[in-house]
């Protein structure tokens with residue numbers, strides 16, 4: 001891993017931590033310390049990656065308020081993703097976090113988490129486009145890269161592998177910091193563009209309303225124009241442009257029908 005990348009990640013921790021409630025729930029300390037302790041970039045095997053991904057999701061699920069069955073948000077999401085058990089070889093599971101953030105994410109193990117704030121903002125079609133986009137980050141290997149980078153700056157990496165047999169790659173006391181590093185890292189513009197493309201094809205493939213994507217980005221664009229500070233907006237720049245692009249795709253798709 002290059003020095004500049006590490007610096008970027010550390011900078012984004014400092015800058016982005018300020019807003020999101022999602023971020024507030026996670027512990028905020030020690031990240032800079034962890035960065036300083038960097039010795040060398042360790043490479044995770046696929047097996048370790050899967051374990052670390054599961055370990056992270058478990059931690060996030062335990063440290064964020066989950067909407068249980070019967071909750072309006074939980075019921076809406078489960079209805080929306082009914083039948084979406086497997087995406088192109090990736091087994092999926094879905095949960096809602098009852099937090100105000102306008103955000104969603106997916107992890108390499110196939111866990112998709114949607115924040116209530118995003119659900120309040122978006123229609124079902126728009127939500128599906130965001131879900132498709134997030135799955136795209138996983139399927140295209142972007143999330144794995146992000147995990148790898150966060151792992152490389154984790155202070156505990158030298159003691160980590162010893163725990164693999166216990167279903168853990170990082171020690172319990174380190175996973176919170178690790179998760180926050182992952183959450184605060186940003187995808188490149190190129191990654192965002194290809195995840196959009198994946199998301200659009202996802203909508204088409206599942207016979208969802210593929211016009212949902214332009215609407216979703218339009219709302220995110222309006223939100224940033226309003227000075228809104230949702231994590232999805234800050235990590236997904238150029239929303240207006242992306243809405244226009246999604247609109248073009250949809251119109252082209254309309255003609256193909």
Ligand SMILES: [Zn+2]
Nearest residue numbers: 187192195236
């Ligand atoms: Zn994205």
